[in-house]
Amino acid sequence: MSTIYITGHRNPDFDSIASSYVYTHLKSRVDPENEYIAVRCGNLNAQTRTTFEKLQLKAPRYLKDVKTVVGDVVNREVPRLEISDPLQTAIGLLDDTGLSLLPVFDENSNYRGIISSAEISHFLMRETFGARPTYRFRTENLSKVVPGRMLFNGESPDFTAPIMIGAMPFERSVERITALESNQPLLIVGLRRDLVEYAIANDFPAVILTGATTAEAAELDFSLYKGSVYLSDVDTAETIRLLRFSTPLEGILETEAEHLDVSNEFNQAKKTLSASGRRGLPVFEKEQFIGIVSRGSFLDRPRKNLILVDHNELDQSISGAGEANILEIIDHHRVGSVMSREPFSLYTRPVGCTCTIIRQLYRQHGIAIPTEIAKLMISAILSDTVLLKSPTTTEEDRQTVEGLARHAGIDWFEWGQEMFNSGARLVDIDPDLAVSGDFKTYESGDIRFGIGQVEVQTLGGLDEVFPRLNSSLLKLKETKALNGTMLLITDVIKDDSILILRGLEDAAGSLPYEPLEDGVWNLPGILSRKKQLLPEILRAIDETRSGKR
Numbered sequence: 001m002s003t004i005y006i007t008g009h010r011n012p013d014f015d016s017i018a019s020s021y022v023y024t025h026l027k028s029r030v031d032p033e034n035e036y037i038a039v040r041c042g043n044l045n046a047q048t049r050t051t052f053e054k055l056q057l058k059a060p061r062y063l064k065d066v067k068t069v070v071g072d073v074v075n076r077e078v079p080r081l082e083i084s085d086p087l088q089t090a091i092g093l094l095d096d097t098g099l100s101l102l103p104v105f106d107e108n109s110n111y112r113g114i115i116s117s118a119e120i121s122h123f124l125m126r127e128t129f130g131a132r133p134t135y136r137f138r139t140e141n142l143s144k145v146v147p148g149r150m151l152f153n154g155e156s157p158d159f160t161a162p163i164m165i166g167a168m169p170f171e172r173s174v175e176r177i178t179a180l181e182s183n184q185p186l187l188i189v190g191l192r193r194d195l196v197e198y199a200i201a202n203d204f205p206a207v208i209l210t211g212a213t214t215a216e217a218a219e220l221d222f223s224l225y226k227g228s229v230y231l232s233d234v235d236t237a238e239t240i241r242l243l244r245f246s247t248p249l250e251g252i253l254e255t256e257a258e259h260l261d262v263s264n265e266f267n268q269a270k271k272t273l274s275a276s277g278r279r280g281l282p283v284f285e286k287e288q289f290i291g292i293v294s295r296g297s298f299l300d301r302p303r304k305n306l307i308l309v310d311h312n313e314l315d316q317s318i319s320g321a322g323e324a325n326i327l328e329i330i331d332h333h334r335v336g337s338v339m340s341r342e343p344f345s346l347y348t349r350p351v352g353c354t355c356t357i358i359r360q361l362y363r364q365h366g367i368a369i370p371t372e373i374a375k376l377m378i379s380a381i382l383s384d385t386v387l388l389k390s391p392t393t394t395e396e397d398r399q400t401v402e403g404l405a406r407h408a409g410i411d412w413f414e415w416g417q418e419m420f421n422s423g424a425r426l427v428d429i430d431p432d433l434a435v436s437g438d439f440k441t442y443e444s445g446d447i448r449f450g451i452g453q454v455e456v457q458t459l460g461g462l463d464e465v466f467p468r469l470n471s472s473l474l475k476l477k478e479t480k481a482l483n484g485t486m487l488l489i490t491d492v493i494k495d496d497s498i499l500i501l502r503g504l505e506d507a508a509g510s511l512p513y514e515p516l517e518d519g520v521w522n523l524p525g526i527l528s529r530k531k532q533l534l535p536e537i538l539r540a541i542d543e544t545r546s547g548k549r
């Protein structure tokens, strides 16, 4: 099963949000094998939020990007070790699983560090070279590693000691023991009453008996002994060899290893791992251990799957779209430069709204449209075509709205009017949001400008808010380093608009509109930024340019 995200464009309008929601519904019915998730890469505008609430539908969730992250390659099925586990368990698990590292936890399941072949070699090198080593012992681990059984449990379950063998004559053995830095070794000895009694008298932490039966061992008097006595079933050489690997992981594990987070970007994480000099790293999600990655995790970058609705250009899409697998595009805008690695489905029609195209796809697949979704699609089409009045409206949009309205049992015109009326009045809209909420930038040669559009139910109150809109436009012109910023305020009831323009002073002189005051024009009957206003602005800029030549 794959996960496929369906997203509209940045600064999403109603159509973008609704199309992603509706198409996710359709795809989930047509292809239940895969998981389709409706997402958005920007904030919901007031009209969209209100309509989703009214229909009691859950709007697509916000997704920052579709970049490949560590969470996409992390191995979550990793066995866990405990700090008290013997080293041998770790070696066995590393060998069995072929993993490059294993996480180590304490008895309360708190992450403590990692163990890998690096820590094991370090341990072996430390004991092979230099001074005679001491080992951490945990009496509980003896039977896990050395075949045999515990005869007596001593007072201290954990201790650190060197290993000493009792093979020499008594005096020479004592001589060697007293010469040790710690004169309390763990003693491995056969049935030697003299050395065992010496160990008891000198409080050795543990005695391991080799080559003795339980009955023979019982003849030795351990009644005053405070240490542990273990009866090994294997010979002395084998006992020593295994004993070294009974040492608990606590003193061996790496506690300072770097962490990756599931949210870390793929290439960045690959570099971090490579720079760490390790074969793998632990992965966390905030404070929680999640799994591990190894070098092999980064050989191939898995791509996220994406369907674009209501746009087709990657720079208008969710961040990271360029590195995702684009599976489909459904759009009613002009097609720019769509580049794809693989063949994919491209559904475009010159209609007023993406939902009009999706309506056809429901038909093709023979899937019924639930009432609430029909209402959402009507809202999207009415929003994109301003109640079917915008010049972008086609006969197909009209028929789709009428058909869906019959199906949902509503009067589409009343429904649409109520939707637009529920939109905020001009005086209620935050001026920054009015200017930048639905703002698009354009270029003509070296001139860059942007046009925001806001739909209102009445132009009343414009004088009151004008100074604030003006300063928001100037501010945006500065921050985006544009030659000009504009706001098209559209009265959706009367089908009229007002244009405010800051910058582009030369071009402003040749606009074909009736000026109301400096930098403000009356645009009766103008509803579409794309089809009606933009061509006039581009023409005015062109004329200014050729006039200057």
Ligand SMILES: [Mn+2]
Pocket (backbone or CB within 6 Å): 015, 016, 310, 332, 352, 353, 354, 384
């Ligand atoms: Mn649209």
